[in-house]
Amino acid sequence: MGALALSAKRGARWRAPSATDLVWESWNAEYSLFDRRTGETHIIGMLPGELLRLLEDGPRSTLELAHLLAELCEVEDTPQWSSRIGNMLTDLEALELVETCEG
Secondary structure, three states, X not given: OOHHHHHHHHOOEEEOOOXXXXXXXXXXXXXXXXXXOOOEEEEEEHHHHHHHHHHOXXXXXXXXXXXXXXXXXXXXOOHHHXXXXXXXXXXXXXXXXXXXXXX
C-alpha cells in the first residue's frame, strides 16, 4: 500500500462484523474465529483479537483504537504504535474481519 493510501487509512473509521457473525474460541495466546458470513475460520493473535473486541462497541478511528490498545497493553502511544495498529487493521481488512466506514 502506498504512503498516501496508508495515510488516508490512519484517519479512517473502522467497524467489525456483527458479534453474531463471528464465533470466538480462545486458545492460550490466540483466538480462532469462525466467520458465519464467509464460512472461513481464522487464527489471530491476542492483540488483533483485542482490537476486534474494541470494535464490538461500534466504529472507531485508527488513532482511537491505537490509544485504547496502548492503554490495554500498557505501552506508550507513539506514532510507531499507531502505525503498527494501522497495519494490523489493513491485515484484518484483507481477511474481511474489518472494514472502513463513514463518520
